[in-house]
Amino acid sequence: MIRLPFPCRRTAQATVVLVTCGFVMPPIGHAQTVNVPGGLPTHVNATYQEPGLGGWTPDTTGTAQATSGSGAVTQTATAGTSDSDALGILYQQSWGYAAAQNAEALGVNPSALAATCVVESGCQNLYTAGNGSTITGAFQMSNGTYSQTLGEALAADPSLASSITSGTAGQQDPATQAVAAAQYLKDAATSLQHSGISNPTVLDARAYYNFGPSAGAEIATADDSSLMSSYISGTAMSGNNISSTTTVGQWRAAVAPKMGSAASSSILTG
Incomplete structure (x- = not known):
């Protein structure tokens, strides 16, 4: 029998068993750099199981990044389990990250802003003005509402001026119109709080955004059995496929289904 100079022993590394004599081979790892052009997905839900190691579930938060043509990161946003599916659609737009960050600067939940553009236009920068109407853009705002709320937003946070398109051209720039839309949602939430809704959701504010402040507050506090015709005009009803x-x-x-999971999200972040 051949005698070995050192005793042999079994060393367990995870599920791999190594038989070593006189020394223990550590697991070998090779560092890798992985470039993900579109950033990580906004939702990460992974579970890794291996016999003998138990269960491991990573944090369900991720970082989504927008990159330039050279690969440089231009925008970064953190997403988690509280984010909505609408927010994912917003982040697919070239202006989506800036819109979300500006909404947060105003104290508005980015998911609320995202749900609004999904319902209004699918987050597409549509030009729909004409025939006596000035309503247009990704957030389908009229010139009057856009100008008023953009002014309110800039008064609340003057630093936003550096990230918008000034003048009437801003109405058709989605990143700029998003600032006005976020402020309009904030106005809606404040109005609904005065009407007795302590923590207004995106669904609560939908009528305000769609039909204006007066009807919006009344519909938000109305019973389910009430008729929509009691609060909005026949023109508004026909324009929104609402029957008598x-x-x-x-x-x-x-x-609610058009908004996805964001329908029940709070509008305000504070």
Whole structure:
């Protein structure tokens, strides 16, 4: 029998068993650099299982990045389990990250802003003005509402002026219109709080954004059995495919799925 100079022993590394004599081979790792052009997905839900190691579930937060043509990171946003599917659609737009960051600067939940552009235009920068209407853009705002709310936003946070397009051209620039839309949502939340809704959600504010402050507050606090015709005009009803028999509850049930998981999200971050 051949005698070995050192005793042999079994060393367990995870699920790999090494038989070593006189020395222990450490696991060998090779560093890698992985470039992900579009950034990490906004939702990471992974579970790794291996017999003998138990279960491991990583944090369900990730960092989404926008990169330039050279690969340099131009925008970074952190997403987590509280983010909505609408926010993912917003982040697919070249202006989406800036819009989300500006909304947060105003104290508005980016998911609320995202749900609004998804419902209004699919987050596409549409030009729909004409025939006596000035409503246009990704957030479908009229010139009057856009100008008023953009002025409010800049008064609240003057630093936003450096990230917008000034003048009337800003109405058709989605990143600029997003600032005005975020402020309009903030106005809606404040109005609804005065009407007795302590923590207004995106669904609560939908009527305000769609039909204006007066009808918005009334619909948000109305019973499901109330008729929509009690709060909005026939023109508004026909323009939004609402019949004379449509109840507030039916309208809410039809609108909520268009917003996805953001429908129940709070508008304000503070």
